[in-house]
Amino acid sequence: MTPKNNLRFGVIGAGRIGKIHAENLATHIPGVELAAIADVDLKAAEDLAARLHIPKAVDNYQAILSDPTIAAVAICSSTDTHARIVSEAAQAGKHIFCEKPIALDLKTIDAALDAVDKAGVKLQIGFNRRFDPNFRKVHTMIAEGRIGTPQIVRITSRDPAPPPISYVNVSGGMFLDMTIHDFDMARYLSGSEVEEVYTAAGVMVDPNIGEAGDVDTAVITLRFANGAIGTIDNSRKAIYGYDQRVEVFGSEGMLQAHNNTPDNHVYSNADGVHSPKPLYFFLERYAVSFIAELRAFVQSIQENSSPLVTGIDGRIPVVMGMAAKKSYLENRPVKLSEITAPVLQPD
């Protein structure tokens, strides 16, 4: 009964983010048929497949890549496997939706992007916040010129609770795991590239994070190519919940995006006027944008248009994260050009 022309998808990785994408592909994305789920833990793949009524569950993602009826994959496996699977999927002619980051080193990223380029398949990186209605609206109004020339960009991004130390140990550190979304947001909102960063950071939330060689609180200054100045502030623990706001100030106005809340009630009593905290964490806050990014990816395949988050868009925030870390370690402004030769050129 499924229409013949549906786009058949495979999901690779049945962990937290894989489950979200699989569920969305199974129910919320018109024109798509979720055909198979792979996970190194076969049981995890089977459980997810059963719950979503998906016929095929495998422990080897190559079974998906070699299935000629499958046109696209969503790569949701562990970070250290992203780049390899991107390359193999590209060689197999699959369109690719890949979670961020592509990899934690540039040589690996560039090799994967090169494979995609050669295969001519679509690649979209999972910077889902670009599809959040608040940030999208701010982006669009800036692009329309509603605030004139952007001059000051402020991004607040604070998590409700720090990740387990086990995750800190493999994530690449806060700049590459958490701030990477804000680096992408800075580019997305300003429409300009960042040339230099300066990081002030420290360990204020949990000394174990410091012992693991990472920081948990940071304020990062960005210098944009167009002259604008930006600042990102991060904390691993905001006691009032997930704090995700942006503000862009320009010559003709200012645009802000406030937090979303579970409801819009207001309670007034003898103590004051009380309203709800932000939605708890990214699963709640970005539920809509996880769906929207997949819809956009499917549309770019169907219409053969450029994905809204390209491979280069996936690479640059990694460079920014590396520069931010170097700036922190050396306590000085660091140019992105110190980190990386121009993209896709021989180094």
Place this chain on the structure above:
Amino acid sequence: MTPKNNLRFGVIGAGRIGKIHAENLATHIPGVELAAIADVDLKAAEDLAARLHIPKAVDNYQAILSDPTIAAVAICSSTDTHARIVSEAAQAGKHIFCEKPIALDLKTIDAALDAVDKAGVKLQIGFNRRFDPNFRKVHTMIAEGRIGTPQIVRITSRDPAPPPISYVNVSGGMFLDMTIHDFDMARYLSGSEVEEVYTAAGVMVDPNIGEAGDVDTAVITLRFANGAIGTIDNSRKAIYGYDQRVEVFGSEGMLQAHNNTPDNHVYSNADGVHSPKPLYFFLERYAVSFIAELRAFVQSIQENSSPLVTGIDGRIPVVMGMAAKKSYLENRPVKLSEITAPVLQPD
């Protein structure tokens, strides 16, 4: 591959509201299988079934009622058929989700409720706003005693645009078509029954509505059994969009529910500070509550618990609408006891 114990549903009526419920049943309600769609317009039923991959489309709802594999129906047909189908579905042993109003006269309503009562099936009425997160939160906090004794209830309910005159002619009028939701909300929030209403109303939006014998603007005062006083204000046309707010004031505090917006951006420029209008209309504003009411209905079947919106909850707002109209016509306060003998007693 569908789990054996799924609750099989039929949707009766493939119009605007039927489409919403069918789509939600097909994708958003765990434990449910949408098995069949009926509409007097067979093409409409077939189109909807095809889009949602539903195997059965019929033009005769009896084909659903006589299907022993179907356990529950959602009645989304035209208002004048609600009560008859409720009775027949009850006699066929189906659990029933029925759109409001059950009927426009009490004798018909009572006969339907009687049939449900005799059959011992579940009946839930489609007052979806009880499942809106804003109103639900206000209701819950009041029930928890957070504002002490409710004293003043204020409900604002304004549509973005009036319905076509063809609809005005058959809807039963603004009080039974639009205000009926607010009557339900008044009971839901206050936890008390309304005993008397006074209506001030007029035709301010469109003279054609007046010529059709209806009003388009109203302020209705409610006297509750517990002594509280309420006011509902309605307009068929709010130029800034769908305005759906409540405020309940009590001895220990006040609870308000504000409007929802498409996003949370704020734009400041030389003219002022600008933020978005409310979500356009009920499809957008209540998208979440349409899903939640079906989930609750399914849960009440699965757990054999009382539905959260009962048949009596469907009947009383009709009485209130009748009283509101009588008050308007006679320009005096009207007691609900003038309209109706006690429920389910011989009249």
Place this chain on the structure above:
Amino acid sequence: MTPKNNLRFGVIGAGRIGKIHAENLATHIPGVELAAIADVDLKAAEDLAARLHIPKAVDNYQAILSDPTIAAVAICSSTDTHARIVSEAAQAGKHIFCEKPIALDLKTIDAALDAVDKAGVKLQIGFNRRFDPNFRKVHTMIAEGRIGTPQIVRITSRDPAPPPISYVNVSGGMFLDMTIHDFDMARYLSGSEVEEVYTAAGVMVDPNIGEAGDVDTAVITLRFANGAIGTIDNSRKAIYGYDQRVEVFGSEGMLQAHNNTPDNHVYSNADGVHSPKPLYFFLERYAVSFIAELRAFVQSIQENSSPLVTGIDGRIPVVMGMAAKKSYLENRPVKLSEITAPVLQPD
């Protein structure tokens, strides 16, 4: 050293409101010299005069009326003396600022207005809320046509705590003491006269108020000459403070005025997002409008223009209060024409 052309003022009544006006006249109103204070309690007059460095304190207001160097008086004595002093002051050729209400019966009011009319002096009534920046802005934007035709007017006016029973006994009751401001606001915002009122009211705050023959909670429906419908809700006790809001809905938009707060901080913690309660009571909320109304009065004298709140503006809300009470007692809509013959005509 005082400029010769200053307007010399006398304040009659050194109670709570007299103190406010005296202090404002002494310090905040350019072009004015506060020359004398009268109070039946000479000590009160002397204390106030000493604190403000005013040379003259008397226990007999006639000493002010007979002082040829004094051009204007502010009547802040007890309500039952307002009308008599208005008449005498008019006969003495003084311009008159008089606190509301002029009197609690229309014959007395009309006699006073007649005396003012004959003397040709200025009379401004102390409906200070017209000078509140929030309400003034809403009024002005409505007058500019920004919301098109006003259709629904909503006024919320709730006190933080009920007055002492001794005050309830002499105030004329809630409708003439408290709601009178809201009646004036309804006329001020809508630009239209009220023709009929319907009152739903009760005793919910303090049974002693009921025993004194008054109510403490009310919702009043207003029918305006231009077809608009209004509603006022009152409570003698809002636990979260002084609640003073208006909302006017029209064919082209809506205007609202929100509460003012002592500051604009917002506090987010694990329990939610918290902001300040409204300013405590009228002394805080309307501090600015008490000054602005006197400035406007002085300006109307200096420029020989019509006061912004006339004697008729003082009379009509008394009629509305009488109609509201009659409606409450008889539980039916009451036309203002039932209360009063046309203004200034023989009765």
Place this chain on the structure above:
Amino acid sequence: MTPKNNLRFGVIGAGRIGKIHAENLATHIPGVELAAIADVDLKAAEDLAARLHIPKAVDNYQAILSDPTIAAVAICSSTDTHARIVSEAAQAGKHIFCEKPIALDLKTIDAALDAVDKAGVKLQIGFNRRFDPNFRKVHTMIAEGRIGTPQIVRITSRDPAPPPISYVNVSGGMFLDMTIHDFDMARYLSGSEVEEVYTAAGVMVDPNIGEAGDVDTAVITLRFANGAIGTIDNSRKAIYGYDQRVEVFGSEGMLQAHNNTPDNHVYSNADGVHSPKPLYFFLERYAVSFIAELRAFVQSIQENSSPLVTGIDGRIPVVMGMAAKKSYLENRPVKLSEITAPVLQPD
């Protein structure tokens, strides 16, 4: 008739800020008598004195310092005269309220503070924003521990329009003229000293400002002694008006202060929901805090308590401004210890 024990004040400087302080001293500060005004432009002094009914106007501030009936002075003259007059006033035994900055070089500042110290008079610096109700509330709640340990401090401070170039030429530059208030605010809110600053700045508003050797837009990162990180963003031109907000994030919560507006109306129409811009500029926004700082100064004299903004509080932001400028010029973080030896020690 003036009470004998009033504190007699002289105001030195009858320019914009002198007028504000003189008017406030003349009308809003209990226990004070404004006795004399001095300005090098005698006409300006005389005009202001006449308007406020002050008996003495002179062109030589020494006439005030030598008047034994005058106990305190407010120094509102041009910045380059502040330190000298502070010293002379201290030697004359006057208590001193001095506008910021004390001077633009530390040796001069330290000499003035030394003179004050030796004379044992009170000195309060005009950082009026500490007395703004919003910021004061945030400060107090932080001091009470309501947000736990402060971790991130964000200060937004944007003017509605740049000053004339003539002012830019003598002001000491944006960091010492405008940001100086924000440096003080950072210390006031955090309760900690700043140890290092990093400045990203540019000319985005007006190239003439750049030609004058100054910047008009900046983002400054602050490292506090207690480990917290701060960021100040400045613009000389916010098209939507004077933007004065703070946010302090800590281990147990967040405190924000939003902008103040002329009124609290909200206007909804077909284009969206619109509310007022911030109060235009510092005269409007800080009208209340200009009064409150003088009241606090008078109180510190009357009660012989320490002023709430001391000479050291006036000195440190100058050091911060110098460090911010040095950081901008050298594009590197600069420690405050690079600028200055410890206060009041021989250099």
